[in-house]
Amino acid sequence: MMSITDVLRRVEEASAEDVTFKHLEQIRKSKFNTFITVAEDQSLERARALDSGELKSGGRLSGVPIAIKDNMSTTGIRTTCASHILDGYIPPYDATVVERLYAEGAIVIGKANMDEFAMGTSTESSYYGPTKNPHNPDCVPGGSSGGSAATVAAGEVAISLGSDTGGSVRCPASFCGVVGLKPTYGAVSRYGLVSYANSLEQIGPIASNVEDVALLYSIIAGHDPKDSTSVEVDTEISIDRDVKGLTIGVPAQYFEGGINPAVESAVWDGIHHLEDEGATYSEVDMPHTDYALAAYYIIAMSEASSNLARFDGMRYGLRTEDKDWSTTFSEVRALGFGEEVKRRIILGTFSLSTGYHDKYYLKALQVRTLVKQDFDLAFKDVDVLIAPTMPMPAFRIGELVDPLSQYLADVNTVPINLAGVPSVSVPCGSTQGLPIGMQIIGRYFDEPGILGVAAAVEHGIGNKI
Numbered sequence: 137m138m139s140i141t142d143v144l145r146r147v148e149e150a151s152a153e154d155v156t157f158k159h160l161e162q163i164r165k166s167k168f169n170t171f172i173t174v175a176e177d178q179s180l181e182r183a184r185a186l187d188s189g190e191l192k193s194g195g196r197l198s199g200v201p202i203a204i205k206d207n208m209s210t211t212g213i214r215t216t217c218a219s220h221i222l223d224g225y226i227p228p229y230d231a232t233v234v235e236r237l238y239a240e241g242a243i244v245i246g247k248a249n250m251d252e253f254a255m256g257t258s259t260e261s262s263y264y265g266p267t268k269n270p271h272n273p274d275c276v277p278g279g280s281s282g283g284s285a286a287t288v289a290a291g292e293v294a295i296s297l298g299s300d301t302g303g304s305v306r307c308p309a310s311f312c313g314v315v316g317l318k319p320t321y322g323a324v325s326r327y328g329l330v331s332y333a334n335s336l337e338q339i340g341p342i343a344s345n346v347e348d349v350a351l352l353y354s355i356i357a358g359h360d361p362k363d364s365t366s367v368e369v370d371t372e373i374s375i376d377r378d379v380k381g382l383t384i385g386v387p388a389q390y391f392e393g394g395i396n397p398a399v400e401s402a403v404w405d406g407i408h409h410l411e412d413e414g415a416t417y418s419e420v421d422m423p424h425t426d427y428a429l430a431a432y433y434i435i436a437m438s439e440a441s442s443n444l445a446r447f448d449g450m451r452y453g454l455r456t457e458d459k460d461w462s463t464t465f466s467e468v469r470a471l472g473f474g475e476e477v478k479r480r481i482i483l484g485t486f487s488l489s490t491g492y493h494d495k496y497y498l499k500a501l502q503v504r505t506l507v508k509q510d511f512d513l514a515f516k517d518v519d520v521l522i523a524p525t526m527p528m529p530a531f532r533i534g535e536l537v538d539p540l541s542q543y544l545a546d547v548n549t550v551p552i553n554l555a556g557v558p559s560v561s562v563p564c565g566s567t568q569g570l571p572i573g574m575q576i577i578g579r580y581f582d583e584p585g586i587l588g589v590a591a592a593v594e595h596g597i598g599n600k601i
C-alpha cells in the first residue's frame with residue numbers, strides 16, 4: 137500500500153503527470169473492479185496544469201490522486217451511484233469535499249465502485265458488478281464503499297473517500313485491512329453527496345494509515361454554507377498516540393451474538409496492547425444496542441424512499457421512450473433501480489404510510505434517542521469505546537444472498553450512526569489471510585482522540601499483522 141508521503145515524494149522526483157499516468161496504468165490492470173469510471177482525461181489534464189503552474193501547486197495533496205466514491209458529485213465526471221438509473225449522468229457541479237480536495241492540489245483519478253445508492257454491506261449490489269477483495273478475490277471487500285477501500289488495499293491509490301450511513305466506510309476498511317473514519321454527524325459537508333439516509337450519513341476518509349486519514353479529515357471537515365447541518369470544527373489535528381491514563385469502555389453487547397472467535401480475540405489483543413501502554417478498560421452496558429439494527433433499517437429505508445423520489449426519469453440519467461409523466465416515471469424506475477433499492481423504497485414507503493407511521497417510523501425514532509442516551513451515559517465514564525467493527529472477516533461473494541443476513545452483519549456499526557458519534561476502524565489482526573478491524577468510538581467531535589488511539593493500535597499491532 138502507498139501513503140500520501142510516498143506519492144508526494146514521487147511527484148517531487150518526477151511530476152504530477154508521471155504519477156497520475158502510473159496510477160492510471162495500474163488501475164487499468166486492476167483485477168478487483170474497483171472503479172466504475174476512470175477519469176483518464178480529466179486527471180491527466182489537472183496533473184499537467186499543476187506541473188505547468190496553471191493551477192497553484194504546493195497544497196497538502198499537490199499531485200496526489202484520490203478515488204471518490206461514485207455517490208459524490210464531480211463536475212464533468214460521470215456519477216452513477218452504481219445504479220443503472222444514473223447511467224450517463226454527468227454532474228455540472230462538485231461536491232464540497234471535492235472542491236476542498238482540489239484546493240489542496242488533489243487529483244480525482246476516478247469514481248469508486250459501491251453498492252447501488254450505498255445500500256449494502258458487500259458492494260455486490262453494484263449495477264457495474266461486484267468489487268473483489270484484494271486479500272482474496274473470492275471474497276467481498278465489504279460495503280457499501282467497497283471500491284474505495286479495495287483500491288487503497290490493492291495499492292492502486294493512497295487515499296479515497298467513502299460515505300458511511302450505517303457502516304459503509306468502516307465495514308470495507310475492516311474487510312480490506314485499511315483505516316476508515318466515520319466523522320461526527322455534521323463535521324463534514326454533505327453538499328453534493330447523493331443522499332441515501334441524510335440524517336445518518338457522513339462522508340469519510342479511507343487510507344492505508346491513520347495519519348493520512350487524519351490529514352484527509354482535516355481537509356474535508358468544517359462548516360459549509362451549502363449544508364445547514366454542517367458545523368465549524370477544529371481541523372488542526374495533531375495525533376497523540378500516548379494512551380497513558382486513557383479509559384476504555386468495552387460494550388458487552390458488541391461482543392455477543394455469534395461473533396467470529398478470531399475477530400473477538402484480535403480485538404482483545406488490541407485492547408490489551410493499549411492496556412500495556414498505560415490505558416485501563418472496563419466493561420460498559422449499552423442496553424439498547426439490541427434494538428439499534430431494527431431502528432436503523434426502518435429510519436434508513438424511510439429516508440431512502442423519500443430521497444429516491446427525485447429519480448423520475450426526467451432530470452437525470454436513464455430515459456425511456458417519452459410517454460405521459462406517470463408511465464415514464466414507473467418505467468424508468470422499474471428498469472433503472474436494482475432489486476435491493478426497490479425493496480428498500482417499498483419498505484420505507486410502507487413504514488411512512490398512514491397507519492404505520494406511528495407504529496414503525498416514530499417508534500424507530502424513539503429507539504434512536506435511547507441508543508444515543510446509551511452513548512451519552514457511557515462517555516460520562518470512559519474516553520472511548522472499543523468493539524469489533526464487523527462480527528466476521530470478509531465473507532465470500534454470493535455467500536450472504538438473503539437480505540436479512542447482510543443486514544445482520546451491520547449490527548456493530550449502525551448504532552454509531554444513530555447516535556451521530558465518530559468512529560474509526562483500524563486493522564488489529566487477521567485470520568486465514570483476511571484482515572480484522574476494530575472500531576474506536578468517541579465523544580462528539582473527538583476525532584483527534586479516537587485517531588490518537590487508532591495510531592497507538594496501528595503502531596503496536598498493525599506493524600505485526
Ligand code: GLN
Pocket residue numbers: 254255256257279280299300301302303304305332436546
Ligand atoms: N449496510 C448498511 C445499509 O445497507 C450501511 C450502508 C451505508 O453505510 N451506506 O444500509
